[in-house]
Amino acid sequence: MNSDAFSLLVVDDEPNIRSGLAKGLAGEADIVDTAVDADDALAKFEKADYQLVIADVRLNCGITGIELLKKILFSRPQTAVIMITAHGTVEMAVEAMHAGAFDFILKPLDLNLIRQQVRKARQYHQLRVENQRLRNRLASAGEVSNIIGGGAAMQGVLQQIRQVAATEATVMIQGESGTGKELVAHALHDLSDRSSGPFIAVNLGAMPESLLESELFGHEKGSFSGATRQKPGCFEQASGGTLFLDEVTEMSAKSQVDLLRVLESRRFTRVGGEAQLQTDARVVSATNRSVEDLIADGTFREDLFYRLNVIPIEVPALRARREDIPLLVEHFLEHFCKRYNREIKRLAPEAMQTIVAAPWPGNVRQLRNVIERVVVTHTGNVIHNVELPSELTPKQRDNRALPPTLAEAVEGCERETIQIALEACDLHREKTAKALGVSVRTLHYKMGRYGLH
Template identity: 75%
Template sequence: MPHPDSFGVLIVDDEPNIRSGLARGLAGDADRVETAADASEALAKLESEDFPLVIVDVRLNCGMTGIELLQKIVHARPQTAVIVITAHGTVETAVEAMRAGAFDFVLKPLDLNLVRQQVRRAREHFDLQMENHRLRSRLVDSGEMSEIVAGGAAMQDVFRQIRQVAATEATVMIHGESGTGKELIARAIHDLSDRQNGPFIAVNLGALPETLLESELFGHEKGSFSGATRQKPGCFEQATSGTLFLDEVTEMSAKSQVDLLRVLETRGFTRVGGEQLLQSDARVVSATNRPVQDLIDDGTFREDLYYRLNVIPIELPPLRGRREDIPLLVEHFLEHFCTRHRREMKRLSPEAMQTMISAAWPGNVRQLRNVIERMVITAAGEVIHENELPSELRQKTEPVHALNTSVVALADAVEACERQAITVALEASDMHREKTAKALGISVRTLHYKMGRFGLH
């Protein structure tokens, strides 16, 4: 049985030479490549295993046409990408295929390099979907609501960086405003790394007075200062074989910066009041919400420490810079808090959603989460109206009307995709709601709500 994350390609063509030629040519671009001579064989293979990509010729001589097969695949497996092969000059057919849900099309005579480019693009799309799912699943499994929603290009770019850096040992510095989810990104890096079975230790350096910071980071020996009644390991010691997340790292004093730099350079440290040199292989991920270069220029942060910490920088956009994700975040938090507080499922009116999209969001995702929880508890009906939103939210909006139209359109598209996915899942389970909810990865309660909302009862 293929691994669920493997990228398999199914080639459907009634010409043996094209099937075998494409299979050989694409062998290096997929984890596995299989072929089918007609639609019936293709559907049988799709029933027995998943293929993230199907390449199908429009003209299949046996029974079903390529367009008909495309429509069946899109209906039964909406996550599967389909590239359609069509004869040169039949632009109308290509347009019909795209309208029917094709991922892309390629004209005959086939240019193998062009086909390979399209396959790589489909694979990148598949990899991003898998990464999104893995990151969110790990956060949900750990009891956290996933705030890493990657609907738009800004967060997809962050996901690419996480995937690239996770498998390395490089130090990472996450830059972003308060409330953007910097610790969630640090946890995602840890969870996707070879250190995932080791500890993840987080410490907020801005919340600790200098007198306690050294002990917190490096530990202390019994009797080393008043109140030190026992030996205590520090964060570097606790994070050995794992990841140490240093939040608000730019708030450290000059002395603490020197101490941290020494550990990063030598991996060695001593506990407060101790003499034994200890070693830690903890991977360091740090974060700041301040402009580091300004701090370096005014002498409050060491440039050499910055270069040690900032080997791989990750820039987290503020919520106002990723407004296309707001409808998705709203949906996630509504479901989460309606379940937590045992409320009937709620939704935002179009006007309320428009206000949410236009709001300034100085507190970013943390503020949005807080607003949704408040609305779930205080809003009277199933629909949350604009006048029920916090007054400060309605008063502080930004001029993003051109973007709003596209984001609201995105929200409508998300609803359409949801409705289609639920319809397909209900049909596949013969309207068995528990099986449908399990297949969709949602609760039965949420399924009931969405079925009523979309008129699917």
């Protein structure tokens, strides 16, 4: 099916509602199909790809509409699902939206409202298609489309990714927790000749020692209690693609020896097996700890480090790339507003200043969580300081605000100068840029950075 096509599936056990919606929405989608219950809907999903599902919460047979919603989004996370019901409660709506519903609409149905939401879902689908086309063009041009960063620190990382992606060298990615090390690993894979192959990620820090060998190398049926079938390991699954070993420094001494042996020989044996298997997986590893310190205290093998660290990539902490924070904020605001079906929100200038100046010990992951929180909890279109988590707002000492740092003072002066220039030029951006002696592109970036509109 054409990726631009927009297909809709109506699921309702009431024939009149089912046929009425299908007829009323015929002009809103390229294809409109119907299903009488959840089982019928799931069967149709095996044969076709629907971008939008409108499903009743209560279905007479099979699983409920909420369970159908969860099953659809588990296998097709990009599908939009609108739930409808004649027996709605606040708790039911919260459960549906928490499970990922695009909207929750009460019966009797307002066809105009349904059409409006279908159009929103179609616009959302078209935006995803365009974004995917852009990502494909960027990838073919050697760009890194899944990492946001315009500052010097991240540009250096992006340049390393472009240089290294096409090689077969092992890469070790180092950086604090939450900096985006797995995104770097994905980018290395996506820009490599292995991009059509699998990308397999395993978190070694979360893996019990007793299961790690089986997870990495697989096992034969009956090799231990509970091994009821043969299972391929990560090295086998990732052959022809990329194997990402996260938190690699958390491995035990024995597991380090096993990993070193595979890296040297490219061969391994399943647990309980005898046959030597070969892997063609490219290994990319990551850690948030100082490997040099671990080698010094004897908890990580130096020879394994040299095998893994042929190409080192250091991902900077968010506080070392503050110039990227407004870009990340804009990205996360757009993402979560669409995810939770909210109108696009923006940060007030003082809120943007607070976010840029915050310490961010949890790095990009913490920033992402903060933006998601304010999108979910704040009902207005403009987010002010009062809506930000308390840990981000300036702390007080002796009932007086701490003085700004020199960088904060300079940024405050710059923001005020831009604001004055914009007002003097009647918000005309080209005139403003000329008056300030900067390019229009630089002005746009600065305005985004300081939340000026």
